[in-house]
Amino acid sequence: MTAHVPAETLAAYAAGQLRADDALTWPVEVHLETCADCRDRLAGFAPAPVLAILDDTRTALLAQAAHGPRPVRRRGLRRFTRRWASSSMLSWALMTAAAITAAFLLDRAFPLRPSVVLLLAPVAPLAGLATAWSRHWDPAWETISGTSRAGLELLLRRTVTVLVVVLPLLTVAGWVLGKNPALWLLPSLAFTAATLLLGGLIGVGRAAALLGGGWVLAVAVPALVAVRLPVLVQSGSVPGWAAAAVILTALALLRAGDHRRLSSWN
Numbered sequence: 001m002t003a004h005v006p007a008e009t010l011a012a013y014a015a016g017q018l019r020a021d022d023a024l025t026w027p028v029e030v031h032l033e034t035c036a037d038c039r040d041r042l043a044g045f046a047p048a049p050v051l052a053i054l055d056d057t058r059t060a061l062l063a064q065a066a067h068g069p070r071p072v073r074r075r076g077l078r079r080f081t082r083r084w085a086s087s088s089m090l091s092w093a094l095m096t097a098a099a100i101t102a103a104f105l106l107d108r109a110f111p112l113r114p115s116v117v118l119l120l121a122p123v124a125p126l127a128g129l130a131t132a133w134s135r136h137w138d139p140a141w142e143t144i145s146g147t148s149r150a151g152l153e154l155l156l157r158r159t160v161t162v163l164v165v166v167l168p169l170l171t172v173a174g175w176v177l178g179k180n181p182a183l184w185l186l187p188s189l190a191f192t193a194a195t196l197l198l199g200g201l202i203g204v205g206r207a208a209a210l211l212g213g214g215w216v217l218a219v220a221v222p223a224l225v226a227v228r229l230p231v232l233v234q235s236g237s238v239p240g241w242a243a244a245a246v247i248l249t250a251l252a253l254l255r256a257g258d259h260r261r262l263s264s265w266n
Helices: 007-014 025-034 036-045 048-067 076-084 089-109 116-123 125-133 140-146 150-175 182-200 205-225 235-254 258-262
Strands: none
Touching: 007 025, 007 036, 025 036, 036 182, 089 116, 089 150, 116 150, 116 182, 116 205, 125 182, 125 205, 150 182, 182 205, 182 235, 182 258, 205 258, 235 258
């Protein structure tokens, strides 16, 4: 439609007489997007109730502008939740605290058996990562995934929250039990970085389940059955864990763009 819209067509459009499937509706709307004159004419055909609503809205906006915008104040807990955590992480924190406490009590009760704290430490943060970055657990994931902060930056914020919960608990348990801090800290950091790296490809939740389940089935359960501490959590493994943590962290940062995809939330 290159000419101006006829008056009777504008009147029918303003009155809502043109249906969505009407042949005239689409050409009229396309023309109105580019023609200021026809938009001004359309205003003259608007029904009185619509004009009254527009006048009231204009008056309210002018009054608000005269007094200046009201500052938006967010409560501290809500601000923290949006930037550093999700509401569903509270249940995970309680579960993790209970699991580490149970592992500590088992080590105290059976000091001659393989340390459950050391066997649990590498995978202790993984459930938190899966909870913090999951479309099934985060009710606001659709909104968050569409923001400019979505991606590795927000995921790292939530990862820090997970580690802030897990590492102090492991520190206390390891200190009381007299364990070398590197034996639980470095494996924990290495598995966290590995989850971030793999999570960009298959989803953080799936990566956490795959790595955590693999560790439990291949290392933790056989160690408890054989009543023998595996080589992977003995002092000689510290250099290997340190190298793995550094390399996996560097790779996760290099692959930061993977977490911009929606598949990362699986």
